[in-house]
Every structure is written in C-alpha cells, then in structure tokens.
Amino acid sequence: MRELLPDIERWRQADKQVAVATVVQVYGSAPRSLGSKMACTTAGDMAGSVSGGCIEGAVYEEAQEVIKHGRPRLLEYGIPDEWAWDVGLACGGTVQVWVESLAPAVFATLKQCLDAGQLVALATIIAGTDVGSKLLILA
Numbered sequence: 001m002r003e004l005l006p007d008i009e010r011w012r013q014a015d016k017q018v019a020v021a022t023v024v025q026v027y028g029s030a031p032r033s034l035g036s037k038m039a040c041t042t043a044g045d046m047a048g049s050v051s052g053g054c055i056e057g058a059v060y061e062e063a064q065e066v067i068k069h070g071r072p073r074l075l076e077y078g079i080p081d082e083w084a085w086d087v088g089l090a091c092g093g094t095v096q097v098w099v100e101s102l103a104p105a106v107f108a109t110l111k112q113c114l115d116a117g118q119l120v121a122l123a124t125i126i127a128g129t130d131v132g133s134k135l136l137i138l139a
Contacts, residue, residue, distance in 0.1 A: 002114055004039045007047035008102065009111065016041040018102040019063035023050050024126060027078070028093030039102070042067055050097050051077070063099050072100035072132045098126050106134055113138065 004020075011018050023036040031052035038048040038056060040063050050059055055077045066073055078094030106122065113120035119139040125131055 001037055001110070004037055004048050005111055005114065007045070008039050008107065011039075011041050011043075011045055012102075012104070012107070016043050016045065017067045019067050019099055020102055021050050021059045021063060021097050021099045023095055024074070024098045025096035026093065027095075030093045030095050032095075051095065055095070055097070059097055059099065066099050067101050070101060072098065072126075074098055074126050098124065100124070100132065103134070106136060109136055 001020075008018055008020075018039055018041050021038045021040075023030070023032055023034055026034055031054065032050055036048070036050050038046065038050045038059060040046045040060050042064060046056070046060060049056060058077065059075065062073055062075055075097045076094060077097065110120060110122060121137040123135045123137060125133045
C-alpha cells in the first residue's frame with residue numbers, strides 16, 4: 001500500500017473516486033504475490049499491479065462497478081498451468097482479488113500512521129457475514 005499512497009493522495013486531492021484491488025489468495029503459480037495492490041479511479045488512472053498485466057484490465061472494469069454501486073467484490077481469475085503457455089501467459093494458477101472503494105476516513109488514518117512510521121494493519125472481512133467491515137489495528 002505504501003507505494004500507492006502518493007498516487008492515491010493526488011487523486012483524492014483532485015476529488016477522484018478511488019478503488020483498491022488486493023490479491024487475497026493465490027493457488028498455484030502467479031506473477032504477483034499475496035497482498036499485491038492496484039488502485040484506480042473512474043477517470044482511468046491506475047497504479048500498482050495485481051498480476052503483472054494479465055488481469056489488470058478486467059480488474060479495472062470490475063473496480064468501476066464497485067465505485068459506481070458501492071459494493072465490494074471478491075473476484076477469481078485463473079488458468080491451468082498446462083494452458084498458460086498455449087495462450088501466451090508466463091504462468092497459470094488462480095488468484096482471488098478483493099476490490100473495494102477507498103474509504104476516505106480509513107485511508108486518512110492509515111496514511112497518517114504510515115507517514116509517521118507507525119506499525120499498522122487493516123483487516124477486512126471478505127466473505128461470510130459483514131462483508132466489507134474493517135478493523136484498523138494499531139501497534
């Protein structure tokens with residue numbers, strides 16, 4: 001998240017709506033690791049990566065719907081390893097990506113902690129009841 005902060009802050013100052021996508025599960029091989037993030041706006045801005053380019057376009061389109069409707073989504077993308085080379089991909093595997101609108105109050109607190117060098121974690125419920133609920137954990 002730290003590497004996305006300057007872009008997100010610039011977008012927020014320009015009153016752009018922002019969505020954040022996070023890799024929350026990886027099965028098999030994947031080009032990006034668990035926790036990788038991508039942020040985007042409805043104006044077409046993008047920063048970060050959830051797959052090194054394989055699914056960013058699809059995630060961007062889903063993010064537009066998340067911003068529009070305000071409901072987060074858990075997405076799954078995958079291809080078997082044995083098919084990957086046939087379609088021009090470097091890897092197969094499956095990734096789950098959580099996409100949510102940026103909550104301004106949560107972002108402000110998270111940014112303040114990160115800017116101050118404080119340890120902080122943000123936990124989000126992505127399945128079951130209370131999907132999208134968050135808990136900001138401070139040291």
